[in-house]
Amino acid sequence: MKNIEITTPLTESIVEKLNAGDKVYITGTIYTARDAAHKKMIETLHNGEELPFDIKDSIIYYVGPCPPKPGQIIGSCGPTTSYRMDDLTPPLLELGLRGMIGKGKRNQKVIDSMIKNKAVYFAAIGGAGALISDCVKSSEVIAYEELGTEAVRKLCVEKLPVIVVIDSKGNNLYDIENKKYKIK
Amino acid sequence: MRKIHVNTIIKKIKNMCIKGNYNLGVDVIESFKKAKEKEESPIGKDILDKLLLNAKIAKENEVPICQDTGMAVFFIEIGQEVYIEGGTLTDAINEGVRQGYKEGYLRKSVVKDPLFRENTNDNTPAIIHYDLVEGDKLKIYFAPKGFGSENMSALKMLKPSDGINGVKEFVLDVVEKAGPNPCPPIVVGVGIGGTMEKAAILAKKALLRDIGTFNKKEHIKNLETELLEEINKLGVGPQGLGGRTTALAVNIETYPTHIAGLPVAVNINCHASRHLMVEL
Numbered sequence: 001m002k003n004i005e006i007t008t009p010l011t012e013s014i015v016e017k018l019n020a021g022d023k024v025y026i027t028g029t030i031y032t033a034r035d036a037a038h039k040k041m042i043e044t045l046h047n048g049e050e051l052p053f054d055i056k057d058s059i060i061y062y063v064g065p066c067p068p069k070p071g072q073i074i075g076s077c078g079p080t081t082s083y084r085m086d087d088l089t090p091p092l093l094e095l096g097l098r099g100m101i102g103k104g105k106r107n108q109k110v111i112d113s114m115i116k117n118k119a120v121y122f123a124a125i126g127g128a129g130a131l132i133s134d135c136v137k138s139s140e141v142i143a144y145e146e147l148g149t150e151a152v153r154k155l156c157v158e159k160l161p162v163i164v165v166i167d168s169k170g171n172n173l174y175d176i177e178n179k180k181y182k183i184k
Numbered sequence: 185m186r187k188i189h190v191n192t193i194i195k196k197i198k199n200m201c202i203k204g205n206y207n208l209g210v211d212v213i214e215s216f217k218k219a220k221e222k223e224e225s226p227i228g229k230d231i232l233d234k235l236l237l238n239a240k241i242a243k244e245n246e247v248p249i250c251q252d253t254g255m256a257v258f259f260i261e262i263g264q265e266v267y268i269e270g271g272t273l274t275d276a277i278n279e280g281v282r283q284g285y286k287e288g289y290l291r292k293s294v295v296k297d298p299l300f301r302e303n304t305n306d307n308t309p310a311i312i313h314y315d316l317v318e319g320d321k322l323k324i325y326f327a328p329k330g331f332g333s334e335n336m337s338a339l340k341m342l343k344p345s346d347g348i349n350g351v352k353e354f355v356l357d358v359v360e361k362a363g364p365n366p367c368p369p370i371v372v373g374v375g376i377g378g379t380m381e382k383a384a385i386l387a388k389k390a391l392l393r394d395i396g397t398f399n400k401k402e403h404i405k406n407l408e409t410e411l412l413e414e415i416n417k418l419g420v421g422p423q424g425l426g427g428r429t430t431a432l433a434v435n436i437e438t439y440p441t442h443i444a445g446l447p448v449a450v451n452i453n454c455h456a457s458r459h460l461m462v463e464l
Binding site: 036064065066067068069072075076077078081083103104105123125126127128129130131134147148149150163165173174176177178179180182183184 | 224225227231234235237238241242245246247248249250251252253289290291292293301303305332335363364365366367417418419420421423424425426427428454455456
């Protein structure tokens with residue numbers, strides 16, 4: 001388990017060095033998208049249109065932030081549960097999506113596609129939205145504004161703390177750590 | 185008759201929405217500290233520390249603990265001698281939610297139609313459960329409910345012969361399957377008995393109780409204690425990243441049921457376990 005600082009874009013060579021259990025601090029640009037935005041992005045692809053951002057070597061953060069108070073950049077913005085995006089994820093991985101930040105399990109199809117396309121899945125601490133919002137230095141809605149909290153935002157983050165939960169080899173920290181502490 | 189004006193209620197509800205989302209309960213903070221002492225996993229310990237720090241930041245900066253400020257769930261106990269002046273109680277509660285979620289910069293997480301999914305943009309309507317009781321008081325319980333944990337909840341109509349072991353097995357199964365998804369360490373609300381919907385409402389109502397309080401019935405208290413021990417052997421741990429602290433409490437409520445049935449509902453709450461009460 002290591003402490004690693006990375007800067008976006010998240011390239012294949014960075015991902016290859018990340019292992020399940022590594023504590024990673026992300027600096028750079030990431031994009032927010034959750035349920036409704038994923039649905040729209042997949043529809044966009046079906047219609048043969050362009051995604052709202054360059055997906056190659058990008059990181060998607062599954063989050064629907066609170067509205068910012070006056071003087072704030074963004075409201076509380078912890079991760080949402082990732083499995084709801086599972087069915088909509090492999091097509092994005094095929095296009096070069098390199099990292100995802102969320103919380104909770106992923107299905108086998110996502111994991112298989114992550115191994116094939118060399119991608120990584122990070123967990124941020126669920127329910128630590130106030131703490132995480134301090135790492136966001138700018139926030140701009142770049143697509144689907146009508147979705148409100150579910151719109152796609154471009155975030156500039158500084159040392160956003162996450163943990164590698166599933167690495168590009170398919171190692172899964174949830175399974176590894178759970179086994180250590182299960183009594184029976 | 186004691187008169188209470190809707191404006192008084194609106195103001196109270198508004199403040200509850202904001203306070204309930206900015207401040208982690210004292211019972212939760214204390215249980216985190218206790219859990220930290222016992223937690224063997226280094227990752228788990230670190231997460232508990234971060235959650236305490238997050239609560240401190242939220243309180244000091246007056247911002248929500250979590251971005252999922254929930255669907256606004258209320259349990260109302262209204263005395264028969266109370267007369268609501270100036271409008272209906274339901275409208276007053278929804279107006280309080282509307283104002284609280286706007287003025288508190290809380291997230292609007294409600295869609296108008298479950299299939300069309302257009303956001304109502306004011307977090308209404310609330311989910312309101314009414315109970316008519318004796319007296320001239322109005323008790324308002326508020327528990328904003330995030331859906332990471334709500335989605336991991338389940339209900340099963342057991343057979344009477346399944347008994348207490350069947351109940352235990354079901355609760356453990358729901359918690360283990362949920363794993364990291366509901367933001368552990370969780371609070372597990374369990375409703376046993378009644379009809380299908382009664383069991384679900386009891387499970388939700390159980391989440392209104394402070395961590396560390398127990399059901400008054402001895403055999404149910406014992407079941408709460410046993411289930412908590414069993415759950416914490418599952419190894420799920422804080423955020424599902426392994427450890428001893430999978431649940432902070434198991435709260436069970438029961439109700440008489442039919443000779444043919446044993447309904448059991450499990451309503452999981454995340455570690456924020458937001459709940460508060462005011463009496464008017």
